[in-house]
Amino acid sequence: MTARLRIAGFLGGIAAVACGASSLRGPAFKEDWQDDGGRAIAQVAARLDSTRLPESKGLVVGITKTGLVGMGLDGSGKWTHAGLPDARPSIAGGVVVFTAGGKLVGLDGASGRELWSVSVGDKHLRGAGDDGSTTVATVAGVSGGGTVVVAVARGGSVLQRWTPDQDVGIPGIAGTTVFAPWDSQYVSALDVATGDEIGRVLARTVVSRAVSIGGSLYFGESALVKFDSAIAKSARGEAHIVKLPERELPGKPTWFPSGVSVLPTNAGAPDSIRFYARPADRQGALGLDSERFAATYFRIVVGFNAGDGALRWTRTLPAEVIGGDAVTGGFAFCDVDGDVWFTDARAGGAAGKTAFGQPLKGCIVSAGAYHVASAGDSGSLTAQITEAIELRDSQMATIQRFLLRELGTNESDPGVTKTLLDLASDARTQPEVLAEARTLLAARRNGVDFMLTALERHYDFLSDVLRPPPVGPLADALAAVGEKRAAPLLAAHLNDPSDSPNDVRHAAHALLKLATPDELAAVRTFFSLYHSTANEDDLIAAAVDAARILVQIGGAEGTSIVEQAARDPLTVPAVREAITSFAPSKKG
Amino acid sequence: MIRRRHLSRLRLPLAAVAVAFGLALAAPSVLAKGKQPTKGKTDVPRLDLPALKKQLAGSEEDIVAALRTIEESGNVEGAPLVTEVLARGGTEAIVEEALKAAGKLKSSSLSPSIAPYVQHRTEEIRRAAARALVKTKGPVAVSTLSKALRSEDASVRGTAATGLGELGARESIKDLFNALDHGVAEAAASIGQLCKPEECEEFAGRTGKLTFDVMQTGFDQILFRPATEISDDDKLKLVGRMRELGTVEVGKYLTDVGERWPKDWSKKVKQAIDSAAHAAAAGAKK
16 A cells, blocks of 8 residues: 555654755744745655554544543443533544643543643644654634644653644644644644654645544545655645545535634534545545445435445434544444444445444544444435435425435336325425425326325325325326326316415316316316406416316317306406417307 | 204294395396295295396396395295306306305205315305305205315314204214314214214213313203103213213303203203202312
């Protein structure tokens, strides 16, 4: 693996830097830095090329009402730590880092034991990195500014402290080099021993954090640039970079929050609306593990194909997701109930869970080296989407609309028609979801039997059918496929006042194509009732179509009815005007 | 409290007065001279049908006036004209007047032409249609009102429930129970009018689940039904059930029932009613 930073080369690397690049050394975070064409950072990369950052076995840390709880992703080693942090904690390798009471504290992630504590005054944690022996953290004022980057040895001694004027994001560390992102475009490589800057990455994507994944270091925010031999070409946009395909998703999820912000202790909506993906080498190129990335929207998780961003799966969880991480082979999502759910990356199947057994206010997951085993049958995508859409939670309406649109793209499955019908007929369906379901139903060209069954229903107070079927969309769909069996059912809906005028309009229009003499009685009744009382556009249009049907297939009697209405001054003017154009005028 | 059946009996002479009063105001041109004798009933004014027909082909005002004439005459000879108007359709004013006239004529031949209007989108029209069907009666009225129990319009449901009781629509008893369980309070009185003893017991079983003001409308109907329909023993059971409730409301109600109890009806039941009323009042005071 070329990205691995093998420790073996570390000492040799230091020598190389000391001998060959001493001229590049200088004060950290210099504003007047001149691009050196990547020479200095190339040397740093070369020195660290063999270094592989250690990974934990996978950790999850929860914030409760009274303090922190932690455990391995495998459910092992549960621990608690009394006292609340003053900002979102960070999991750096195997160390849990947080600030509280003016102290920056490091806990052993496996046991919760305090490793060290150093004073940081009134600063709050932005984030931290760790290389197995040294932890580096950025702390700052809550509202920004006053950044301090501090490197702490396992024993608790402060190895270096930087107090730059610039707003520094979340740092990483490899060997004795700290990587500090700042000004959205730079990552300064800082020597822990001297505090000097020994190289700099100029990124062509926003960088506000360093993150260690799979033993490698990445920089970024909405995309990740890998720290490897190609990093020197970053300024030319030729570094190894991984981006997520563009997807317009509800709530505009982000892959990572900005690293120059102090995140609140308690999770909020941005923590529930996130992208998760794990960079991985794929056939020599940088891609995503399992070729999948996931997005969360409170209780619903959706999985996408890494290549084209196509929806591959969705999963509905019992409680709101407030944290998570992409792990090898899948994803881990932590919810407000204190459960951590594992999902198979390929198909979204349930791959187990672990639990704190208590509600959480915030949750941080670090995948480490954890692997998600592939899950069993996770059902069809249609079934998964149906489950997500049927969730009766007004907060979910936006993602449900998104999923509905995705569902609608499946044109061959009659089950999709049934799902849409169920939604459109259910009185509990959210208005936005209902509107979307109706639009999609009108475009369906299969599942005709489901449609006919739905049309048999009418509003029925005594049977608790409190929402009539989506007559309008069904009329459109059934007329488009020329389904004559729909005619009597649509005719029966003409005279049902529980159907909306718009639905009736579409029913009448469909009957223009589908009606047979058997439907004449219903059409005649409708025309009689409304040619003089239609008081809105939909009813007027329906009355005009009813007149057309009477002329088309109603024989002499039907024509006579329309003729009379055309002459009747009490006929609604708009109806009269329209039917005069096609009603044969009586001679004499 | 006056029984609903008694009320409907009272309405007949009132209607006759209204018709007579209306006659004085009606357009005289379409009323034929003299009165038309009908089979052993009160004489009703004759209608000039050709003139009315002509008027019904006129303006909205003409049509409404013609319908009013028919309505006020109460003469069933006008029924075919009303049917024609309803079949043809018209403005809201015309349809409402036609439904009123239909109700006044009380001819079951009108029910089929009224029935579609119970499904009209205009609430005033569908409500008027439901009311008219209660008066025109017949199998179509019963089937339409039974269906109307399922309406989205609470007022139509209520009218339908009441109407089915008035029409003696035994076949609708299950739907009425269903309606009652769905909160159609008017169904209670109709169930009371129509129930067989075991069904009355089933109705009484809802005591405590439904509010007493709803239940008492059904109880009232049951208690005042002749002993040939509901035995005194069944009435005693019903009184006993009310006594168990022992509320002020029950006390007041039973006192009222006692006052209305026909003198020649069961003394045993009367005694039970009085005793239960007394006990309920006393219990409530404690």
